Amino acid sequence: MRLELFKQDFKISQSAHQAHLVYRVYVPENLTEIEVQFQYGPIVETCKETIRKAVIREGLKESVIQDDTTVRNLLTVSINDPEGFCGAHHFFSENQTIQISEKEATEGFISGKIHEGFWEFIISCHGVFSDEVTGQITVFGVSLVNQTKKEESIPFKGLEFGQIVKDRSRNSLCEPIQVKRMELHSHTVHSDASQTTKELLAQAEKEEIDWLAITDHNTITALLEAEQHNQFNRQVQLLNGIEYTTFYGHFLVHGLRENIIIDWTKISKHNTNKVFERLKEKDVHITIAHPFDGGNPFCTGCRWEYMLENLKFVDAIEVWNSTNPHQSLSNEDAFHHWTQLLKQGYEIAASSGRDWHRLYPGEAIAYTYILVPQNETEEDLLQALKLGKSYISIRPEIDFIVNDFHCLGDRVEDESGELNLSIAINQLKGGDRFRIFSQSGLILEKELIGEYEWKEEFRLRNNGYSLLRIEVLNEAKERVAFTNPIYIHRTEEKG
Template sequence: MVKWIPAELHTHTLHSDGKQTLEELAQSAANLGLECIAVTDHNTQSVLVDQERVQQQFGVPIISGMEWTTFYGHMLTLGVDRFIDWRILGPDDIHEGIRKVHEQGGIAGIAHPFRIGSPICTGCFWEYTIQDWHEVDYIEVWSTLMPSIKRDSQRAFAMWTDLLNQGYRITAVSGRDWHISKPDDALPAVTYLGVQEEAGEQETLANRAVEAIREGSVSVTMGPLLTMQAQVEGNDKSYRIGEYIEPMAGDSLLVTIQLDAQIRAAHYRLEPQSLRLLLTSRQGTCSEIHIPAQSGEYTITLQDPAEKGWVRAELYGCMEDCVTMIAFTNPIYIAGITSL
């Protein structure tokens, strides 16, 4: 059984350039209905000395992390609680750093790859050479507040889509890059992590959250939760986001998309309207339907699914007086693309 956990994966405290203590961050997260956060201070993990105490105090599991901040780009490392030194790495050496993260059982993701760089934001623009995209676990395709209207996030989303089309399996997440909380903040995105629902301590949930990102069990939204599952017609086995289907010739694929407009509904405003729900693939838009701005379930039949390579759901509508993408899922992958 999968439970969808609302999370924030990119945060900062007073231990780097944030304006909040870990306690203030955890309290703000709880106030926003978040059930998990990753603490990713720049080039330090000193804040983790308070991790266990703050988790217990506020009931918000904390993923140990760090933002590897260099002149050539910023990389987020999650699930690693031992400092990994980045200073010896040049622009062609990032895979050595990723290898060290993986050796510790962690995951590595590219932060805000198209954020404006030097001299405005030193090193924020990604310039490292990626020799093998299979080694990158995830990409922060939506960054900062109200991300889908930002040009740098749109470029990152397009880059991720291009990598999917090339046959890579890379998870997409959002990251608020949370430095300070203000009452008049614009709308943040939330990364929902599909974790296996088990009894356990908060630390265990944090570990399962990291695994969800590694497996691609992720949905991203500025409002309602968008999820999907698929099954080959005539077969009872269901496949969820991040999983891989191998249909036979002549099979049809039934994709069921769920929209949950109740979860965290107090933390965003979705006006009554007609929303556009798309199912997309490497071939472009497979299906487009108009749906009300309320919870619902919709099933789409795909013929010749092996030609699609992957499918994901996308939701468009008006939020905060902007017509924009509101939410998207990570893909369900389909046999038919040869990885590089």
């Protein structure tokens, strides 16, 4: 089966002389051959005035031009596959065909396996002496498999279990913690938002946000602007961030500025695991953004289509996205899959991001509330995010402690088989319901009738629980708050 992978007509002028035109094209798996059709013209330029201008441009004297003088335009094709250089065709011809397969290739090119990933097809303009040169390059792939219809992607399908165990230990001597309000996902006019950096910061101040991550698409220039303009006079602190907005999914990276910058155009379906691994070597925080959103053609690249081997290098999944997140079916899908990953044994955090592009007056806003030490630093914040020391809420305030001092994101060493729970929830409304879950499902539910504040302490027998987490539902049974887990390690009682 012959597939057209790419087609481009081009028109270049003399300004393209000695330039490279690079076309980076995704080549799918299961191809047995690549074929390139390349045409351009004119090859020979005979117009005396055009030749005269070319001669002068090159610093030569007009006396070199004779009655029969002509010049040749020379455009050549080079090819790189994801593994490296495949060859070049330095050849004068208006019509060229280049073929590469596992066993043979056109002269100038190296035969070999057709690797999945981004290939580069480079038109090198050795000589452009005509006023205008036109042409076309078309790339075909030959496949033994019918690839005419693209199957709908299912995020996180086919994962092999694998994770890096994080140190979640905490003792009662640790310094007291405090709760800070965060927004992890926001945009400015430096990408596709309608708000300037100054307007975003001003609104964040009004909303009493303590830490704001500006995560423009594939750029950090708004962060640079925010630091360079003292007139912003901001109280909100900035967390370095970026949203990598690729063809097959979006992901947020938070961390030191020099550690979060990569060339997003080099990310493809075949190298995502390696990209994540390299990023994590720099100790950044990685969140898969809105994985179950509608993708092409409705939201370009928004749906997560990458086939990850596992989630070893992923810190969080954005299960709430937008200002009123509990009313979104794609958020419900993400939340459900997060709880299924917890059930499978993944210790992965749930994240929330407004995906803040403009003001949304009158809508309910979900914030991330992060547990950090007093006088927290950016490093403290990143560490807390990686451990999931956070809860997400539209309204209620949650305080959840196990065995006197273990809080969200901690691991409890349970020797007795019984757990002491202390739960306090503020900002309640009539009809709110409190729920506590283990990795396997609902453990306890209680309606909080007419109570603005609710607090309770109770003992819970450990029936094989590896984690505990809390949700709050409103009168309409909409989820308005939820926590990341407190993890539990059951050990045998000594003696």
